[in-house]
């Protein structure tokens with residue numbers, strides 16, 4: 118079985134995969150994509166043109182949720198991944214919501230970095246960025262209500278824990294969002310960020 122992850126150093130989604138491979142002690146090669154966005158040839162791997170892409174025996178696995186699930190299938194360490202063995206609908210929902218939150222936060226940032234300005238009257242009738250911020254706050258509240266002392270599962274660590282922490286650490290360096298003040302989330306970020314898997318995947322400083 119060969120595993121290769123194509124990643125961009127700063128990508129929170131790719132970091133989720135890289136953290137998971139370390140937590141599961143998988144033998145996964147990592148190939149850094151240094152262009153952003155990934156070059157045109159990358160569409161041959163992933164028609165969405167995005168990282169991460171995990172190649173498993175030559176099959177391209179994306180988006181992130183599928184790449185994470187594929188790595189879990191490869192695990193040999195039985196401990197501490199009990200609930201991910203057969204994830205409940207609720208567990209799958211939590212992970213999906215976190216990944217959708219990531220897409221929301223990223224597009225909010227991209228709109229800003231691209232310097233997008235109104236090109237005419239707002240026919241939508243609402244402010245896109247204001248709506249995104251409301252969605253982000255409501256989603257963080259929803260997640261906070263689901264966190265316990267050990268994160269989103271009774272195990273030491275689970276996919277949703279990894280996903281949310283990668284995402285929030287990314288926002289810290291790329292434009293903070295108001296996630297603090299939620300004790301469960303704060304405790305989880307502090308706890309998880311101290312793990313070797315996170316230390317080893319810390320992105321290089323961002324030029325901005």
Ligand SMILES: N[C@@H](CCC(=O)N[C@@H](CS)C(=O)NCC(=O)O)C(=O)O
Nearest residue numbers: 128129130154166167168180181182
């Ligand atoms: N929803 C996607 C998000 C992945 C994503 O946004 N990747 C970014 C890097 S963080 C990317 O490759 N962007 C390049 C592009 O969109 O063209 C997933 O779950 O994989």
